[in-house]
Amino acid sequence: MNTADLGLPVDVPSTALFTDQYEFTMLQAAMKSGTAERRSVFEVFTRRLPEGRRYGVVAGTGRVLDAVENFRFDPDVLAFLRERKIVDEETLDWLADYRFSGDIWGYPEGEVYFPGSPIMRVEGTFAECVLLETVILSILNHDSAIAAAASRMSSAAGERPIIEMGARRTHELAAVAASRAAYLGGFTSTSDLAAGFRYGIPTVGTSAHAFTLLHDRERDAFRAQVKSMGRGTTLLVDTYDVAEAVRTAVEVAGPELGAVRIDSGDLLLVAHRVRQQLDELGATDTRIIVTSDLDEYAIASLAAAPVDAYGVGTQLVTGSGHPTCSMVYKLVARAESADPTAPLVPVAKKSSGGKTSIGGRKWAARRLDEYGAAEAEVIGTGPVPDALADRQLLVELVKGGDVVARESLDVVRDRHTAARANLPLSATQLSRGEPVIPTEYVNGRSGGLTGS
Template sequence: MDLGSYGTTALLTDQYELTMLTAALRSGTAERRAVFEVFARHLPAGRRYGVVAGTGRLLDAVEAFRFDADTLAFLQERDVVDGPTADWLAEYRFTGDIRGYAEGDCYFPNSPILTVEGTFAEAVVLETVVLSILNHDCAIASAASRMSVAAGDRPLIEMGSRRTHEQAAVAAARAAYIAGFTTTSNLEAGRRYGVPTAGTAAHAFTLLHDSERHAFQAQLDSLGDGTTLLVDTYDVERAVRTAVELAGPSLGAVRIDSGDLGVVARRVRAQLDELGATGTRIMVTGDLDEYGIAALAAAPVDGYGVGTSLVTGSGAPTASLVYKLVARADGPEAGAPMRPVAKRSTGKPSRGGLKSAVRRLDGHGVACAETVTTGEPQPAGRDRLLQIPLVAKGEVVGREPLAAARDRHAAALAELPSTALQLSRGEPALPTGFADGGPRH
């Protein structure tokens, strides 16, 4: 487990979680069994699916959710909690169960992405950290998936570290890799999560030298002729000629970062071929998003670097997930009956009850609907159950290699109908229906 600069995740939360805890402890309702659910009421406008990401980070955060002496001292000095609440927090360990959609899978409006079961007290304090992680990572992965679809077989480099918070950059690189990006420029993501890393040089390196020729030669001497040379600092045509002259036809790649990328790429491809560098690849960067990538589909481009648009969710920086109480016990006793509860707020309704979800697949293995049930799910034929155990009686059971989430996402995309992969604005690719299943045992 590696939480960066955080020794505990307990204060990555909103004060109102502890306000509710204090009041519930006083009223005697804190120990009632409760079920919280994470879901999105809608997808970002025009999006056809969302991508679950951040699950692995979430499991680390839940495991590290502890109130040590320094944390408790801070809370009491600020009068955030009273003495009895501080005593309760000192012993805090999440002892409940968490189930959820597997990382890398797709979701739709009202999909029960995560279900947290435990006492009200131990589950409510997790709300903010759960939503912080999932809202960010799902938003990034959802944007990254669209970019990966637009790129097809061409590789994508995540390079948005300088456009977001330093820790968000690490999480973004991880989420992008799950959703199909090939590499990241962020070295901490490589160290912490094993995401493959890549990077060469910026315009500053060229400007440092007395000439572009000197800069190229220095890079080639250091990294070999398989490196990628940035050719748009001054004059692209002259730079390409110099690059091939110095590296020969075995030059790995050139990078274009400005101008009309499609037009420039065609000119560069023709020039490289004329100079005999037929195997030299062309990489393009420069404020690309999924639409810019799609527009370059017919251009002689071999790969893309994406920064700002990726780390800001390509216009949807949050997945708009919510964490809502959907069931609670009538009393604190272990066997107290559970009852569904739901909001009726205008524009913000919720559906009560502990839920499961099934993705319905037709005879060809293509997803056609998502069914959410408040009873035991009833899969049939090729239908796929969507929630898996993540935490059982307080113990993490759902950790997996990052590569598993990446493979799962590719498989989840492959089972969606072809309309899901269109970049044009549209409705969610799958309808979400609600049904009562059989009784739970």
């Protein structure tokens, strides 16, 4: 709940129990084996993009930083762990003083990513890093999925604004996070007031069908709304007969009517008819807003329609068919002992079944072609090749436990717009395809491949 942009103090509860039980049982066992204090490196990445997607969007980083800051074990949390016998007293004593004191690096929020991209790297002792796995993944997987869907939708919409209106289609807290991710991905406003309050996102909203049905006549409903909100309001015109409603709306509000909203029917056909009718009635500046279970494909199909704005709900907050990014949080390196000066040893899961990973603390860079467009995501261990030194993607987010890279949501939003524009043109195609650029794994010393 980052309210830094608004300067609003908010009492944020502990995030320490937004986790899985095995994080605690691993901690206890590691403490008993003497390995808990070994310096460790964990990385967040995904092995593949959702089927058919060309790129991913890093979202939720700001919320992760808030969650890490508020990962505290207050008396009530400790009492719960004690009552359930989750861990023993020695571990509880250690948790009572928990404060993450390590470092976190990551792709800047709003940046795009590809299979294998180390979008976040968490470094510290095994004990303090392992506890953060679940909360980090839950935030990044959710927010990045929503942002990717939003990015595709805003790209399909072009210059036309899109309103996020999915609060009633998901969990109330997920709705706020989804609104933030949607704004990052290119949406222009939200219907969710909690999102507006917490993140400063512009909010909009007028009326639903219930308001029209409340009144004896549609005309009475329109009069009441115009009297309350002014002629520039948006009137919902598909409760009964659309043509009659449009005529009534202009009679009530005059040609200064701000907009009409259409929420059902063949939107392409109805939008053309409504535009013609509005123009004939002299309401040439009245805008047309369409809603009704839109996704990026429906938005693209309306590109030639006289539509001025879109409202998207269900498909946005469910990731347009891909509600998670399948990101994982894996240990990729650890020290040989608890000695702070002990060297790091690369480690990696090597089991079959498509879940192998590549060990070692990684860097990432994006190679550009002769025209300045991205042509490859390059990931490696060891020294960074000179040719990629100024194209590195990871930035420092937390240093010694302190957040050092908090950003406003508008900065993050602008970054995504720039990052998407830097991709090949095929990135915005809605047809299914492979990632728009390949991922290359190299050893920084030799330039040779180390995995795929």
